Amino acid sequence: MLKDVLISGRSRVLRIGAILDLDSVVVGTADMFSPAVLSVAAANPFSSPRFQLFTDSAAVHRAQASEAQDLTAAPTRRLLATASAQEEHSCEYGSPKFYALCGFGGILSCGLTHTAVVPLDLVKCRIQVDPGKYQSIFKGFSVTVKEDGIRGLGKGWAPTFIGYSMQGLCKFGFYEVFKNFYSQLLGEENTYLWRTSLYLAASASAEFFADIALAPMEACKVRIQTQPGYANTLREAFPKMHAEEGLWAFYKGVAPLWMRQIPYTMMKFACFERTVEALYRYVVPKPRADCTKAEQLVVTFVAGYIAGVFCAIVSHPADSVVSVLNKEKGSSALQVLKRLGPLGVWKGLFARIIMIGTLTALQWFIYDSVKVYFRLPRPPPPEMPESLKKKLGLK
Numbered sequence: 040m041l042k043d044v045l046i047s048g049r050s051r052v053l054r055i056g057a058i059l060d061l062d063s064v065v066v067g068t069a070d071m072f073s074p075a076v077l078s079v080a081a082a083n084p085f086s087s088p089r090f091q092l093f094t095d096s097a098a099v100h101r102a103q104a105s106e107a108q109d110l111t112a113a114p115t116r117r118l119l120a121t122a123s124a125q126e127e128h129s130c131e132y133g134s135p136k137f138y139a140l141c142g143f144g145g146i147l148s149c150g151l152t153h154t155a156v157v158p159l160d161l162v163k164c165r166i167q168v169d170p171g172k173y174q175s176i177f178k179g180f181s182v183t184v185k186e187d188g189i190r191g192l193g194k195g196w197a198p199t200f201i202g203y204s205m206q207g208l209c210k211f212g213f214y215e216v217f218k219n220f221y222s223q224l225l226g227e228e229n230t231y232l233w234r235t236s237l238y239l240a241a242s243a244s245a246e247f248f249a250d251i252a253l254a255p256m257e258a259c260k261v262r263i264q265t266q267p268g269y270a271n272t273l274r275e276a277f278p279k280m281h282a283e284e285g286l287w288a289f290y291k292g293v294a295p296l297w298m299r300q301i302p303y304t305m306m307k308f309a310c311f312e313r314t315v316e317a318l319y320r321y322v323v324p325k326p327r328a329d330c331t332k333a334e335q336l337v338v339t340f341v342a343g344y345i346a347g348v349f350c351a352i353v354s355h356p357a358d359s360v361v362s363v364l365n366k367e368k369g370s371s372a373l374q375v376l377k378r379l380g381p382l383g384v385w386k387g388l389f390a391r392i393i394m395i396g397t398l399t400a401l402q403w404f405i406y407d408s409v410k411v412y413f414r415l416p417r418p419p420p421p422e423m424p425e426s427l428k429k430k431l432g433l434k
Contacts, residue, residue, distance in 0.1 A: 127414065128414050128415065128416050129413055129414040129415065130415065130416075131416070132219075132416040132418070133219045137215070137415060137416065138212055138215055138216055139212075140409065140410075140413050140415055141211050141212050141214075141215045141406075141410075141415070142208045142209075142211060142212030143208075143409065144211060144405070144406045144409030144410060145207035145208050145209070145210055145211030145212055145406065146204045146205075146207050146208050147207070147405050147406075147409060148207055148211065148401070148402040148403070148405040148406040148409070149203045149204060149206055149207025149210065149211075149402060150200050150201075150203050150204030150207055151405065152203075152398045152401045152402050152405070153199050153200070153203035153398065154196055154199050154200040154203070155401075156394050156397070156398055157192070157193055157194075157195060157196045157199055158180075158192035158193065159176075159390060159393070159394045160195075160199070160264075160394060161183065161192060161194055161195060161264045162176055162179035162180055162183060162390060163176075163179075163387045163390040163391055163394060164261060164264050164265050164362045164387075165179055165183070165264065165265060166179055166386055166387040166390065167358075167359045167362040167363060167386050167387045168265045168362055168363050169265075170383075170386050170387075176389065176390045176393075179390075180192075186267075194263050194264050194271065195259075195260040195261075195263045195264045197272065197273040198256040198257070198259040198260040198263070198273045198276070199256070199260050201256050201273075202252075202253045202255070202256025202257050202259075202260065203253065203256075205249075205252040205253060205256070206249045206250070206252055206253040207249075207402075208249075208252070209245060209248045209249035209252050210242075210245050210246060210249040210304060211245075211406060212245075213244065213245035213248055213249070214241050214242055214245040214308060216245075217240070217241035217242075217244040217245055218237065218238070218241040220241075221237050221240055221241055222237060225237065227424050227426070228424055228426060228427045228430075230421075231421055231422075231423055231424060231427060232427070234312070234421055235309055235312075235313060238305075238308050238309040238312045238313075239305045239308075239309050241308070242304045242305050242307065242308035242309065243301050243304065243305050245304070246297075246300050246301045246303075246304035246305075247297065247301065249300070249304075250293060250296045250297050250300050250301070251293065253296065253300075254289060254290050254292060254293040254296055255289035255290070256273075257292065257296060257361070258280065258288060258289050258290075258291075258292055259273055259276045259277055259280065259289075261292075261361070261362055262276055262280060263276050265362065291364070292361055292364050294372060295357055295360045295361045295364055295372045296361055298357040298360070298372075299354045299357030299358045299360075299361055300354065302353045302354050302357070303350045303351075303353060303354035303395075304350075306346065306349050306350045306353045306354075307346050307347070307350045307399060308346075310345065310346035310349050310350070311342050311343055311346040311399075311403060314341075314342040314345050314346060315338060315339070315342045315420060316420040316421065318338050318341065318342055319338065319419075319420050320420070323338060327419050327420065328419065332411050335407075335411075336404060336407055336408060336411070339403050339404055339407045340400050340401075340403065340404045341400075342403065343399050343400035343401070343402065343403030343404060344396050344397070344399065344400035346399055346403075347395045347396035347397070347398065347399025347400055348392055348395075348396045350395055350399055351388070351391045351392045351394075351395035351396065352388070352392070355384070355385060355387075355388050355391055356384035356385065358391065359379060359383070359384045359385070359386060359387070360372050360375050360376055360379070360384065363375045363378075363379065
């Protein structure tokens with residue numbers, strides 16, 4: 040009996056479907072039968088696939104109508120869901136993949152930028168070791184091109200690229216490691232209250248290892264750039280230095296390198312982090328979450344340049360000592376410092392501000408671009424935890 044009713048109903052639907060639009064038939068079919076009848080029909084082994092298609096299509100139409108109603112009633116919810124999907128990360132913050140990609144970003148940011156400014160770095164080093172001959176940036180470029188030609192401005196590019204790529208790997212990769220490690224030790228509230236100290240400690244820890252990786256190539260670079268006739272390439276300089284002084288030739292400058300690079304990196308990271316925080320709070324007219332990726336990278340570049348200027352000033356005296364020390368044989372850092380005097384250690388500062396400011400801005404821009412490209416977690420500027428607000432009576 041029930042089977043006859045179903046077959047009869049299906050025949051009427053098919054006859055109507057031949058005349059009316061398919062969509063109206065689908066909706067009519069769903070309304071014609073009660074849910075109980077539809078469930079029985081679905082379980083019937085003799086039910087028609089066409090009838091099953093109609094019932095499923097009716098459910099789809101109802102779902103689409105419900106979705107349209109939800110969109111009209113709550114557009115904000117849909118927008119938030121879309122934003123959440125766009126912000127999906129490729130890995131978790133603090134995972135091995137996260138640290139590895141941060142290290143890769145450091146290789147690109149430091150290796151490429153330092154290699155790009157080799158001509159300016161060469162002139163800066165020559166001003167530091169022979170200020171009588173290379174009296175200024177323009178004079179330094181003029182004398183170098185006159186003596187060595189245009190190709191002479193590229194001396195030392197190979198040890199620069201290799202050395203600073205290794206340094207960037209350790210500097211940015213270990214910074215993220217130590218920053219996360221120290222933050223876990225401090226806890227959420229103390230991390231916010233002592234965030235500047237956290238940036239300083241994490242960057243100093245990272246740079247300690249980064250300079251060990253950099254020292255051999257830095258020694259080769261300075262010897263090529265500042266000692267005319269000694270060597271023109273890394274392949275010439277490295278074995279010659281090893282034959283003359285052994286392994287000590289590559290690491291005798293690591294202590295002054297720490298003196299130069301650790302204050303530089305502490306300023307570079309702490310100043311950058313706090314400058315970004317200040318820019319979003321006082322300069323950028325909207326929250327970071329509302330900024331596009333391009334706008335965020337512009338803020339990164341500006342903060343990086345500001346940090347770079349302070350970095351150059353803080354680390355320049357030690358940089359002068361490193362340049363002279365790697366040029367000479369048998370001298371100590373203290374001897375070089377006494378000979379240069381309080382004014383001599385500031386030779387070449389203007390050239391270094393231009394170089395380091397541009398270089399630091401580009402490094403942060405490239406590093407942040409790598410994070411954007413690989414969809415790494417990029418936490419926003421820190422905000423006071425809710426628990427701390429309650430303790431301070433701010434909420």
